[in-house]
Amino acid sequence: MDEYDIIDAAEIEEIKMSLASEDLPSAVGKIKDYFAQQDRVELNIAITGESGSGKSTFINAFRGLGDEDEGSAETGVVETTTKATPYPHPKFPNVKLWDLPGIGTPRFKADEYLKAVQFEKYNFFIIISADRFRECHTNLATEIVKMKKKFYFVRSKIDSNIQAEQRKKTFNKEKTLNAIRDNCIKGLEEIGLKSPAVFLISCFELSLYDFNRLEETMERELSLHKRDVLMLALPNITLEINERKKAALQSKIWKVALISAGVAAVPIPGLSISVDVSFLVSELRKYRNPFSLDPASLQKLSERSGKPVDELKSVLKSPLNQEITNPFVINLLRGTNLLAVENAVEYWLGLIPVLGSVAAGSMSFASVYAILKRCLNELAEDAHNVFMTALQTAV
Secondary structure, three states: OHHHOOOOHHHHHHHHHHOOOOOHHHHHHHHHHHHHHHHHOOEEEEEEEEOOOOHHHHHHHHOOOOOOOOOOOOOOOOOOOOOOEEEEOOOOOOEEEEEOOOEOOOOOOHHHHHHHOOHHHOOEEEEEEOOOOOHHHHHHHHHHHHOOOEEEEEEOOHHHHHHHHOOOOOOOHHHHHHHHHHHHHHHHHHOOOOOOOEEEOOOOOOOOOOHHHHHHHHHHHOOHHHHHHHHHHOOOOOHHHHHHHHHHHHOOHHHHHHHHHHHOOEEOOOOOOEEOHHHHHHHHHHHHHHHOOOHHHHHHHHHHHOOOHHHHHOOOOOHHHOOOOHHHHHHHHHOOOHHHHHHHHHHHHHHOHHHHHOOOOHHHHHHHHHHHHHHHHHHHHHHHHHHHHHHOOOO
């Protein structure tokens, strides 16, 4: 039963609590409300900094877009933003990155600036600089703290610094990065900020340098209901992010399985189970977006990596990479290994006997759980294989 060993004690307790009254409709209704609320969660990220710091390029990269793609934030060598402008994530529209007007003008006042851009709407601020952080940055950070918001310092255009330093015979990449980071921290401390954290970023290659550390910090400091929203919207640029997306989706599988089996809307001919097929279709479609396996995402990856898009597509094995319809899901359920499901039923009933009250029996729950787990594993494996293919150097 290795398939189910990933369920931890907290999840088992959550299932038991949901079914404690043995009132299945209430338990299903409660979980449906949870999903409905999760779909409405918004994440608003404010991006600010001086003109030419790379704000707009960062916004585009985070959203998986190039600077010239449709819907991208306008970039340029002069300030192109005169008011706070929202840029929704193309796949997760509830995630918005806001391009704020540039700071650092002679008349810049941090408190007035934050009021003008309506600071209260943002979950946190990312303050970007292409070189040294200056007094305007620390003044803004101080005001953000007063207003009980989080902020993060990002030192952009690190790729340009590395290229310049590579000309030196004594070049050492790690020493160069540490020197830049230490210099930024020292500069911020000298103008009044205590123990600042600085993240080194290349907006053109987010997978390099400190982007992982930045997103882990943001995720850790967000409220629980916003963490998964951030995680699923992140660009799929490292194997670690790929695995964490899988874990975020995996933690909700039992809830989807309980709703689908509990509603018992569509009996499956030839099987002793009934499930809400339309709900399963909707959830499985949601599995594809986070892994960036759609044609448009693969085309962008092909352009960045230099790998032919057909070569990237050749490693896709999951059937979920085709259109997901009611007949498609029914065929998946029909293909479920019944022996494995029967063993799973014994496993679940041993832990949570009240699952036997599910409308079509615990067989439905176990079948749906197994299907969702398998589909998620296959998609995550596809994403892993595509990433590794893109990394391979062309001969």
